[in-house]
Amino acid sequence: MALTVxxxxxxxxxxxxxxxxxxxxxxxxxxxxxxxDGLEVLKTETPDVVVxxxxxxxxxxxxxxxxxxxxxxxxxMPVLVLTxxxxxxxxxxxxxxxxxxxxxxxxxPVKLVDAIRRVAA
Amino acid sequence: MDPMAEIRDVFFQECxxxxxxxxxxxxxxxxxxxxxxxxxxxxxxxxxxxxGAGIFALDGLVRFAHVFETSLDQIRSGKxxxxxxxxxxxxxxxxxLMDLVRAARNGEAVPEARTQGLVVEFAGLASxxxxxxxxxxxxxxxxxxxxxxxxRRTWIIRLTPKASLYAKANETALLLRELSRLGxxxxxxxxxxxPDLAELDPEGAYLCWTVTLETDRDxxxxxxxxxxxxxxxxxxxxxxxxxxFFMEEAPVEEIVADNxxxxxxxxxxxxxxxxxxxxxxxxxxGSEIETNTPSLHPVDVMAAQAxxxxxxxxxxxxxxxxxxxxxxxxxxxxxxxxxxxQRVLEAGLARTSAVAMALEELEALTREIQDxxxxxxxxxxxxxxxxxxxxxxxxxxxxxxxxRLLMEGxxxxxxxxxxxxxxxxxxxxxxxxxxxxxxxxxxRVAAGKTAEGAVRLTALHRSGRIVIEVxxxxxxxxxxxxxxxxxxxxxVGADAQLTDDEIDxxxxxxxxxxxxxxSDISGRGVGMDVVRRSVQxxxxxxxxxxxxxxxxTFTLSLPLTLAVLDGMVVKTSDQTLIIPLxxxxxxxxxxxxDIYPLDNRNSVLALRGGYVPIVDIADVLEFGQxxxxxxxxxxxxxxxxxxxxxxxxVDEIQxxxxxxxxxxxxxxxxxxxxxxATVMGDGRVALxxxxxxxxxxxxxxxxxxxxxxxxxxx
Numbered sequence: 001m002a003l004t005v006x007x008x009x010x011x012x013x014x015x016x017x018x019x020x021x022x023x024x025x026x027x028x029x030x031x032x033x034x035x036x037d038g039l040e041v042l043k044t045e046t047p048d049v050v051v052x053x054x055x056x057x058x059x060x061x062x063x064x065x066x067x068x069x070x071x072x073x074x075x076x077m078p079v080l081v082l083t084x085x086x087x088x089x090x091x092x093x094x095x096x097x098x099x100x101x102x103x104x105x106x107x108x109p110v111k112l113v114d115a116i117r118r119v120a121a
Numbered sequence: 122m123d124p125m126a127e128i129r130d131v132f133f134q135e136c137x138x139x140x141x142x143x144x145x146x147x148x149x150x151x152x153x154x155x156x157x158x159x160x161x162x163x164x165x166x167x168x169x170x171x172x173g174a175g176i177f178a179l180d181g182l183v184r185f186a187h188v189f190e191t192s193l194d195q196i197r198s199g200k201x202x203x204x205x206x207x208x209x210x211x212x213x214x215x216x217x218l219m220d221l222v223r224a225a226r227n228g229e230a231v232p233e234a235r236t237q238g239l240v241v242e243f244a245g246l247a248s249x250x251x252x253x254x255x256x257x258x259x260x261x262x263x264x265x266x267x268x269x270x271x272x273r274r275t276w277i278i279r280l281t282p283k284a285s286l287y288a289k290a291n292e293t294a295l296l297l298r299e300l301s302r303l304g305x306x307x308x309x310x311x312x313x314x315x316p317d318l319a320e321l322d323p324e325g326a327y328l329c330w331t332v333t334l335e336t337d338r339d340x341x342x343x344x345x346x347x348x349x350x351x352x353x354x355x356x357x358x359x360x361x362x363x364x365x366f367f368m369e370e371a372p373v374e375e376i377v378a379d380n381x382x383x384x385x386x387x388x389x390x391x392x393x394x395x396x397x398x399x400x401x402x403x404x405x406x407g408s409e410i411e412t413n414t415p416s417l418h419p420v421d422v423m424a425a426q427a428x429x430x431x432x433x434x435x436x437x438x439x440x441x442x443x444x445x446x447x448x449x450x451x452x453x454x455x456x457x458x459x460x461x462x463q464r465v466l467e468a469g470l471a472r473t474s475a476v477a478m479a480l481e482e483l484e485a486l487t488r489e490i491q492d493x494x495x496x497x498x499x500x501x502x503x504x505x506x507x508x509x510x511x512x513x514x515x516x517x518x519x520x521x522x523x524x525r526l527l528m529e530g531x532x533x534x535x536x537x538x539x540x541x542x543x544x545x546x547x548x549x550x551x552x553x554x555x556x557x558x559x560x561x562x563x564x565r566v567a568a569g570k571t572a573e574g575a576v577r578l579t580a581l582h583r584s585g586r587i588v589i590e591v592x593x594x595x596x597x598x599x600x601x602x603x604x605x606x607x608x609x610x611x612x613v614g615a616d617a618q619l620t621d622d623e624i625d626x627x628x629x630x631x632x633x634x635x636x637x638x639x640s641d642i643s644g645r646g647v648g649m650d651v652v653r654r655s656v657q658x659x660x661x662x663x664x665x666x667x668x669x670x671x672x673x674t675f676t677l678s679l680p681l682t683l684a685v686l687d688g689m690v691v692k693t694s695d696q697t698l699i700i701p702l703x704x705x706x707x708x709x710x711x712x713x714x715d716i717y718p719l720d721n722r723n724s725v726l727a728l729r730g731g732y733v734p735i736v737d738i739a740d741v742l743e744f745g746q747x748x749x750x751x752x753x754x755x756x757x758x759x760x761x762x763x764x765x766x767x768x769x770x771v772d773e774i775q776x777x778x779x780x781x782x783x784x785x786x787x788x789x790x791x792x793x794x795x796x797x798a799t800v801m802g803d804g805r806v807a808l809x810x811x812x813x814x815x816x817x818x819x820x821x822x823x824x825x826x827x828x829x830x831x832x833x834x835x
Contacts (some may be wrong), residue, residue, distance in 0.1 A: 010165070012174040012438075013132035055165050069288065078290040084172050085832050092352075100290045103807030106175035118299055119349070121292060 003120050006030040006045065008038035008052035008064060009082065014105075018051060021109035027116070035059025039067055042074055048120045050079040051103065051112075054090055062097040069098035078119035082107070132173040139166040141507040143215050144351075148510055151208040157197075163211075164193045168220065179225045182218075185236045188243050189214050201246060210246070214239050216511055274302075281358040284325050286353035293330060299346040304336030307405045308530040333361070390652065441537070444497050448684055449493045452485075452781035455685075458487045459778070459802035488779075495682050499534040502580045502589070505544050506531045509551055509578060516555045523562050523573040524555055530580035535587045536682040542659055543589065543679065546652045550591040550675050551576060553649065558584060558595035558673050568670065570594070587681055592674040598667040600624045607633065625665045657813050659683060660701065660796075688780045688799075688809060691757070691771040694744040697807040699780055699799060700769070704812040706758045708774060726756065726768045733758065735768045741815055742794050761816040769815070809816045 005027045007018040019029045030045055032038035034056040042050075050068070054061035061081050068074050078100040083090050091102055100119050103112055134547075146163035149156075160481070170185035195201035217236055224231040278300065282293055300306050311329040315321070334343070340358070347356055462480055470477050506528050513526040535543075559574035566572050579590040600621060607613045607627045619627075627633060631650040656663045660677035680703075681687070688699035715727040716735065725732040735756075738744075755768045780799035785808075786793055798812035 011169045011173060012135050012170075013128060013176065016128045016131050017176055020128060032777065055161075057165065058232050059161065064786050075288075076290050084175070095289065095352060098232065105172055106178075118346070118587065119295060 002026055002028045003049065003116070004028040004030060004045070004047040005116060006032060006038065006041055006050045007030040008035065008048040008050065008061070009054070010034050010053060010056040014053065014082070018112070021107075021112055022116075024109070025113040027113075035061065035064030035067070038064050042071075044079075044113055046074075047077070049116045050077060051082060051116065052079060053082045054094065061099075062093060065094065065097040065099050078121075080119065111113065129177060132177065133222065133226045133706055135173065136170050136226075139169050140215070140219050141504060142166045144212070144510060145503075145507055147212050147215055149210065150203050151205075151212065155203075160193070160197045160203075164190065164197055167193060167218070170218065173180060174225070177225075181231060181236075182221045183215075185218060185221055185240070188240050188692050189218060191399065192243050195246075207246065210239070212240050212514070214243070216514075219511075273335060273337045274753070276332075276334045276336065276340075277327070277357075277359055277361050278334060279355075280332070280342065280347075281329045281355040282326045282350070283355075284322075285352050286350050287324065287326060289349075289353065291350050291353065293328070296346060296350065297330065297332065300332055300334055300343070303338050303342055303346075304334055306335075307333040310332075313777055349521070439497075439564055444494070446496070448494055449773050451491050452684065455487055455491060455779070455781055456800045456802070458484055460804060463802040465471045469762050491685065495536065495684065496534075498537045498682070500537050501532045501534050502538055502540060502543070503531040504588070505540055505547060506578060508578070509545070509547070512548060512551055512553065513576065515696070521561065522555060522559050524559060525573050525575045527575060527577045528579075529577070533580040533582060533587060534681075536681065536684070538683050539587070539659060539679055542655070546655050546663075547578075547589065547591070549649075549652050550677070551578070554591050554593040554595070554673070554675070554724065558593035558597075560596050566597075568596075582681075583678070583739060586678050588675055589677040589679070591677075592672060594672040595671055597669040598628070598665070600669070603627055625667050628665070629663070660686070660703075684782060685779050686782050686799075686809065687777065687795075689757070689777050689803075690775040690807070691755075692773045692775055693754075693771040694739040696739075696744055697775070697801065697805065698738065699773070699807050699809040700757065700759070701776060701796075701809065701812060704759045704761070706760050706766070709758065711754075711756045711768070711770075728768075730759070733766050733768050735770060737770050738810070738815065759812050759816065762812040765816050767816040769810075769812075780807075780809070 003026075005022050007015055007022070007029060008031075009015050009018065010033055015031050015033075019031065022029045030041055032041045032046055035052070036059045038050070038052060039059070052061045052064055056064075059067070065079050065081070068077060068079055079098070081091075081094040081099045081102045082105050083094070083102055084105045094102060101115055103115050143163055143166035146166065149159050149583065150163065167186050167190045171183055171190060174182040174186060189211075192201060192207075196203055196207070198401075201207065217239055220235060221231050256440050280293065280296065282291075286293075288689050297306070309331045312327075314327040314329060316327065321327075337340075340360075343358055347354070347358075350356075424774060458480075461486065465477055465480055472478075472615050509528070510526055513524050516522075517524040555574075556575050559576070560568065560570075562572035565574060573593045577590070577592045579588075579592070581588050604613075604627070606623050607624075607630070608615050608617075610632055612627060612630050612633060613619065628649045629652075631648070633648060633650065653663050656677060656679070659679055660683065661677060663678075665673060666676070666677050667673040687702040688698070689705055691698050691700055711726055716724050717727065717732070718724040722740075724735045726735050734798065754770045754772055755774055757771065757774075758766060759769055760766050780801075782797045783799055785795060785798050788798075792808075794811055794814050795808045797809045799809060801807050
């Protein structure tokens with residue numbers, strides 16, 4: 001069965017770009033526009049991997065990951081964060097919040113898919 | 122369409138939204154808004170543009186956005202305060218960013234000079250900022266490392282996960298799976314750290330793996346697998362030296378040993394069953410078996426979600442084409458419904474019959490569907506209003522005037538097509554207000570006003586229309602000058618008796634320009650007449666109110682939608698016509714005694730002490746015969762958008778109804794005196810009258826005779 005990936009990003013460009021790359025890799029893609037929206041999607045869907053942006057309105061990536069990790073049902077869900085540059089501070093904050101891994105923007109579709117496969121059970 | 126091109130389009134569309142957001146946020150900050158979320162939103166806008174630009178390798182844009190973002194980040198973190206000079210720089214940077222985005226969209230190069238000055242200024246903002254500016258994110262085109270044909274080597278990897286590794290949803294099994302993809306592996310599991318069941322923490326980490334990997338891939342490939350878990354485990358990776366070369370002290374590559382003390386002497390032949398590493402993290406949570414620690418309680422999460430979901434206003438993006446298709450279909454539905462209604466009436470069914478009553482319900486529903494569909498296309502005027510602050514800044518710089526722009530009602534909604542078409546008239550009205558309305562700071566001070574002039578842009582709904590006002594607190598219309606100019610241009614007679622309102626309205630006449638010299642701002646070959654024409658073309662009205670010394674207010678009144686119209690159905694010369702209801706002031710039966718012929722074609726009607734020109738529609742539209750004998754027909758007092766009045770003579774009024782506007786121009790060609798067409802209930806096409814054209818034409822022919830009759834009548 002195709003892996004299902006939830007992408008959480010407030011930028012439509014980024015969402016479209018992610019979707020384009022992920023669909024090409026044969027994944028099923030769910031989309032959310034920010035952390036709140038992402039949590040909303042997770043109420044009804046159980047993606048194999050979540051890819052989330054950090055800077056987002058309403059609920060940012062850190063808060064989103066923390067909420068996922070607090071949820072007993074979802075806590076073992078791999079969550080990758082998108083960071084614009086290899087920002088060590090953001091990376092470690094994301095890790096502290098419970099991020100499984102990260103993807104550096106602008107992402108290379110091959111690496112993106114690779115990173116997702118790497119953390120997907 | 123190529124998917125990348127599509128995403129590119131989306132990107133630029135999104136950039137426009139972000140730029141608008143950016144500017145609005147900066148303006149709020151400039152006005153003293155200290156809300157962290159405002160700064161965040163501004164930061165996000167720039168950040169988002171940078172991110173997207175990275176995808177499309179728009180280097181110049183990425184570099185500038187990064188510099189911009191760096192300063193915003195400093196404000197966000199309190200390292201830089203939003204003082205006026207900082208805000209001014211940020212606003213100019215927003216303008217530059219907009220130019221960069223537009224240039225990128227059109228594939229144009231932007232001269233380095235456009236941003237260089239700003240970059241230097243940004244560098245000067247923060248102490249030590251100059252160094253930071255250079256740490257610009259380069260767009261990397263990442264190249265997947267080509268698998269290097271390395272000689273086959275054997276690696277020993279010892280992995281001791283901490284509990285935090287699992288807490289972040291990483292899995293040892295997956296790491297092992299990845300390793301096995303690199304080559305042949307042999308895995309040994311050390312379970313010696315496992316406590317008794319009673320003491321076991323289900324979320325603890327007690328195991329230790331040792332993997333022997335034989336691969337032709339380099340160390341980097343192995344290291345990459347553990348990229349995400351570096352801090353959450355003790356990891357040792359070292360090469361098992363080839364025994365043949367053992368004696369030659371082959372260099373041993375030690376790669377990662379972040380959290381574990383690096384072995385002082387790498388094992389020449391490491392024990393496969395390594396003892397549990399001394400730094401193995403003690404099981405977190407001690408002996409607790411409880412999985413639901415308070416912070417994990419599901420109720421917390423649900424509460425957080427409930428709280429947030431209440432503020433969610435879910436939106437979807439839909440192609441405009443789909444909405445338009447729906448509007449078309451609903452239009453057809455309305456027409457079909459009207460046809461059905463008519464057939465039922467013709468069949469002589471009683472109003473109380475079940476069919477007629479069901480039909481009434483259908484009519485109400487149809488109307489509701491139509492309103493709902495129209496509402497989908499409604500958008501706040503914000504997108505247009507947001508462009509105005511920049512315009513005002515530019516104009517202020519060009520004219521040397523000090524201007525404060527106040528905006529109200531940006532959330533007022535109106536149909537998307539209307540929004541698209543008000544941008545130009547609005548831009549011109551603002552130009553006009555600043556260029557002609559506001560005085561120079563010196564003049565203002567001399568007149569006892571503040572040096573800074575105000576321009577107020579307001580949008581509101583009023584009686585089913587949207588009203589947009591552009592008000593300035595300038596000198597007001599200089600009536601003697603306007604009048605003199607109009608006489609000079611031959612627009613009015615030298616002896617014309619004009620009221621103040623009439624003088625004010627002269628500025629809307631074609632060929633009128635009050636600027637003594639054509640300035641490069643308002644005088645772009647576009648006068649207020651063009652503004653009025655474009656407003657009228659949308660079924661709108663523009664009017665002006667001016668008070669000398671206190672300023673002028675231009676009021677734009679537009680229909681909320683351009684797709685439907687409330688019309689009066691009339692008949693003349695056997696033709697069915699629709700007259701926009703908004704233009705009809707009243708209907709009356711004229712008395713023969715009140716009609717004063719001017720010549721054999723034109724006449725006026727005496728109405729409550731004044732005179733109104735009479736228009737025979739059949740004549741103007743050349744329906745052939747002059748059907749109407751004035752005293753036997755119905756007179757409609759109509760008012761054009763410019764405020765001119767006329768009496769339209771028709772044979773009979775058949776009723777009022779909402780009609781779906783069908784463009785004649787798009788389907789045939791522009792027809793003089795006709796604004797559009799519609800399909801009636803009986804399936805026939807009816808033309809919608811262009812009241813303004815009809816009235817203005819009549820007024821011109823009648824005007825010359827008007828004064829004469831006027832003086833006779835009084």
